[in-house]
Amino acid sequence: xxxxxxxxxxxxxxxxxxxxxxxxxxxxxxxxxxxxxxxxxxxxxxxxxxxxxxxxxxxxxxxxxxxxxxxxxxxxxxxxxxxxxxxxxxxxxxxxxxxxxxxxxxxxxxxxxxxxxxxxxxxxxxxxxxxxxxxxxxxxxxxxxxxxxxxxxxxxxxxxxxxxxxxxxxxxxxxxxxxxxxxxxxxxxxxxxxxxxxxxxxxxxxxxx
Ligand code: ADP
Ligand code: ZN
Numbered sequence: 001x002x003x004x005x006x007x008x009x010x011x012x013x014x015x016x017x018x019x020x021x022x023x024x025x026x027x028x029x030x031x032x033x034x035x036x037x038x039x040x041x042x043x044x045x046x047x048x049x050x051x052x053x054x055x056x057x058x059x060x061x062x063x064x065x066x067x068x069x070x071x072x073x074x075x076x077x078x079x080x081x082x083x084x085x086x087x088x089x090x091x092x093x094x095x096x097x098x099x100x101x102x103x104x105x106x107x108x109x110x111x112x113x114x115x116x117x118x119x120x121x122x123x124x125x126x127x128x129x130x131x132x133x134x135x136x137x138x139x140x141x142x143x144x145x146x147x148x149x150x151x152x153x154x155x156x157x158x159x160x161x162x163x164x165x166x167x168x169x170x171x172x173x174x175x176x177x178x179x180x181x182x183x184x185x186x187x188x189x190x191x192x193x194x195x196x197x198x199x200x201x202x203x204x205x206x207x208x209x
Contacts, residue, residue: 002104005083010114012118015131026079033129057165061095088173104188109191122154127149
């Protein structure tokens, strides 16, 4: 299964891609996590991406398209993958269609009021990238990652001003992708609530339908 998860920042793409990835044994490919990794290790690409990310803007298409092309060529993608955070623009979707066949696109829809609460409460593991929320999805021990024991931090781009910019970018550049994939007959919409288990079941149904 070659899958795409679409949705606004904070819709739960990363959380649900991670759960599904473990369950059906195909890799989760998160461009956001890959770019943050590059940033941390100070690669040339990471340095280029820094200013865009911190302003809440998208990294240029050619940069992320290059990252994805390389990643999809790796062996672990042979039996499928879940793209989380890519594509985010129409040119990215067009480039992807030239690389590989996509089976299904899951759009996770969440009301904006919930999105704002989620992003402000989000904490991520500095080591493995796993995502938590101080209101709704608490780790077992405050500030510590359940999976790897790493320290939980707030992302710079989850601060209020940057969140506003990211939502604007989402509406202008990413939302049109739902129409793009609807035309191809691949789009399935799921309502993302705070009940992670229920949303996960809806996603499984949408993947299998
Ligand atoms: P979220 O989905 O919560 O906004 P991500 O972790 O997916 O966050 O991405 C964080 C940032 O990384 C984005 O705001 C953007 O700057 C950059 N980024 C991630 N994926 C892409 C992409 N496909 N195209 C352009 N920029 C991207
Ligand atoms: Zn961790």
